Amino acid sequence: MTIQSTNITPLSRVSIQDDFWMEYVNLVRDVVVPYQWEALNDRIPDAEPSSAVRNFKIAAGEEQGEFYGMVFQDSDVGKWLEAVGYLLSSRPDPALERIADELIDTLAKAQRSDGYLNTYFTLKEPEGRWTNLAECHELYCAGHLMEAAVAYYEGTGKRKLLDVMCKYADYIDTVFGPEPGKLKGYDGHQEVELALVKLYRATGNEKYLNLSRFFLDQRGAKPNFYEIQLAQRGGKVHYPNLDIARRLSYSQSHLPVREQQTAEGHAVRVVYMCAGMADIAKETGDRGMLEASRRLWRNIVDKRMYITGGIGSMEHGEAFTFDYDLPNDTAYAETCASIGLIFFAHRMLQLEPKSEYADVMERALYNTVLSGMSKDGRHFFYVNPLEVYPEAHGKNAIYNHVKPERQGWFGCACCPPNVARLLGSLGKYIYSAHGNTLYTHLYIGSRIEWGTAEGPVAVEQETRHPWSGDVRLRISADKPSVFELALRVPDWCDGYVVRINGEAWTKTESLDGDGYVKIARSWTEGDTVDLDLHMSARRMSGHPMIRQVAGKTAIQRGPFVYCLEEADNGPHLHEVALLKDGKLQTDFEPDLLGGLEVVTAEGVRMKRESGDDRLYEPDVSYRVEPAALRFIPYYAWANRGRGEMTVWVRSL
Structure with a gap:
């Protein structure tokens, strides 16, 4: 049965001509992609080494050495190549294309004769293929390389990487499936599911669509595949100190996907899974998969999403916790998770064009995703908090994951190339x-x-x-x-x-x-x-069950959520309050960080009357001083040095 859905717009048929967004698209083309190429080749001073490209060169026999990095290091190369494919769709760039072609030649040489392509297991654990799917990201890396292959083929018409990945997908199909003798497993980090659908659309080979559906339907089946493999390995684990990685809910393997009621575990994995589920619903007319997608959407958007479009409130496991648990200062809200939410929203739009999906897509795009990259294109946030007090960082361990300044690169560098591939493909979301x-x-x-x-x-x-x-x-x-x-x-x-x-x-x-x-x-x-x-500055309140925003207000104008920064309002932002009936004034300031619409609000700063330094005392009185509170769009924070920041402000 076919679901009446919309068609995805080919990137080649859309050209962006926009003052705001062309700055970012050009930044991706001229700065971000070249910078990330340097980072992937370990040529950025003071940045953590990547070795992602070198791993492929070693596997291809072009260099000597050992594997370095995370078990999923290959995926950074896939996301970078995918971004390049999108950029070449919109404008030729012979120099960039030549670099990508040479990299693709290396990937082709690194591929094993049976089609397998993974540098970690080729170089470090050649006997360990498919023995630890819960932790080792083999299918995740394969998925990112598949997405790169499709993007590069559509952007250039060149099939070499597409043929490499079809060969890999054909091999994977011989390993996994419902047939006797095949593994009844699925990857710990969802990604291959949505990548296989893209491969199916590019080639018309239904084998890839069926394999994607198998991986989704097999997830959470009993007996649990991860537990079977753990016993087969004699209890050996890849991450001995990460107990959460072996919890079934962490990788959404606690229940079959059609039975899951709430978004549990690692936030990026949830929304990647949901994107794949929506793809299968669209391509096969699977009503059960559509209903499951809708149910998880409602739980995320109605009960587990920040006002900025961030998701995943807990650092431990980069995970969802429970309904309405949305702390501001310890928020995780990984950039990749909001990108995954955009993928999910975009696919739901294809299934049923309802504005709420585009609203969430827009909210995540203009706030958390843009916040994830600095205005110079060379510094990035992995985590996107809604409140920052820099003095706590390095002193209170619960804030160690929150950075008051964007970083040059990361040992786990999934977010920067994810931002690049999203902004490089922005045209297909419009x-x-x-x-x-x-x-x-x-x-x-x-x-x-x-x-x-x-x-x-x-x-x-x-x-x-x-x-x-x-x-x-x-x-x-x-x-x-x-x-x-x-x-x-x-x-x-x-x-x-x-x-x-x-x-x-x-x-x-x-x-x-x-x-x-x-x-x-x-x-x-x-x-x-x-x-x-009509676009006016609006006071926003949180649901009464969100304890962390009780009695507080946020400012939103158009798609932008706003925040207070110390650079404009001085330190101790916890002392200020927004007047409920005060005037909100908007002014465009062209010289501020490339041009920003600033909201000035009537507020007060509360000062303790007593000069006593005692930590606690009874019946303390405060004097209230008028204050003009100056809000800037949240995405632009931390571009003027270290300082306090908050989205939610006490309301009087």
Whole structure:
């Protein structure tokens, strides 16, 4: 049974022309990808070595040496190559393509004759293949290389890496499956599931789709495969000090995926799994998988997600904990987890174009993902807290995972190349099509080329978003074309106006229950649609069950969540409070960090009247001093040195 879903927009048909986002796309192209290439080749002073490229060269026989790094080190190379593939889709770059081709040659030489391709097990534990799926990331690394192969093939038309990974996938299919003699297992870190679907779409080989579905359906089956393998290894583990890695809920193996009710364990693994589940639902019409995807979506978004779109509240296991447990100062909120949430949201949009999926996609993109990279493109956050007190770092161990400044690189460097591959592929998240309807999910200046029954059409989007809610879409068509435009009304918008060719559009019933304004008509060359989304600074409150934000307020304007920084408001941010009825004023400051919309709010700073230095005393009185509180978008914090930061502020 086919689920009525939308089609993913090919990246080659969308070009981004946006003042805000082109800065980041160009940063990825000109700075981030070259910088990460240097990091992967261990040429960044004072950064932790990677050896990811060198491992492949050793496995290929091009260099001598031993494996170095994490067991999943290969995946960083896959994500880097995937980002390169996306960049080459939008613009030729012969020098970058030559570097990538040489790397692909090395990968091809590193592949074993049976198709196996993994440097850790090739170099360090050649007899250990597939013996510790719970911890050792073999299929995870394979998945990232598969995604790279598809992106590079679509970006360049070159099949070499695609053929390498098809050979690997064919070999994996001989090892795993329901047939007698095959392993009834699945990887500890989900990734291969969604990668196999991409490989299926690129090749049409249903073997890859069926293998993806097998991995998902096998997860959590009884008897548990991880426990069987642990016994077969005589209790030997890869991470002896990481007990959580062997808990079944950590890798979502405690129940079959169709029976899971809540998001448990490692946050990145959860949303990668959910993305794969949504893919299978779309490609096979599997209603049970769709319902399971919806159920996990509701739990994450309604009960376990930060206002910034961050997920995974606990450092131990980089994990979800329980409903409404969202601490600010010890938040983990890994950058990769928000990227995975965007993958999940985007796939749910393909299944059912509801604005709530795009709302979450936008929230994570503009806040946690952008926060994960500095404005110079060379420093990164792995963890994205909502409150920082730098003096505690290095002194109180519960904050050791939280960094008050972005880092140059990481020993576990999954986040930087993940940011690069997401921003490199940003164009495919803006639009989707279903039948005769073109959906606009994100308001990013761009042009999409689309085919209708009457012929080709181009839609060009002009916008001053995210600083303004003004959007214009202009139609280019050789002849009149009948189709429907569906324009998202975001959850941060408290009103909107639509004009077609300058005249007000008054069909209010055009706003459907899924949160899109739908305009169906015959479109001709030069037609315009103007959409004015009302964008004001808003006070946001948390659910009463979120203990950590009780009595506090956050500021949001458009897609941006805002924060206070010490650079603007001085130290001891815990002393300030926001007046509930105070005025909120917005001003664009072009010279601040490349241009930011700043929100100034009426507040107070509370000072203890007593001059006594006693730690505790009865009936202390405070004097209240007026204070103009200055908020900047959360994504821009920590670009002006060390200092305090907070998203949630006490409200009076």
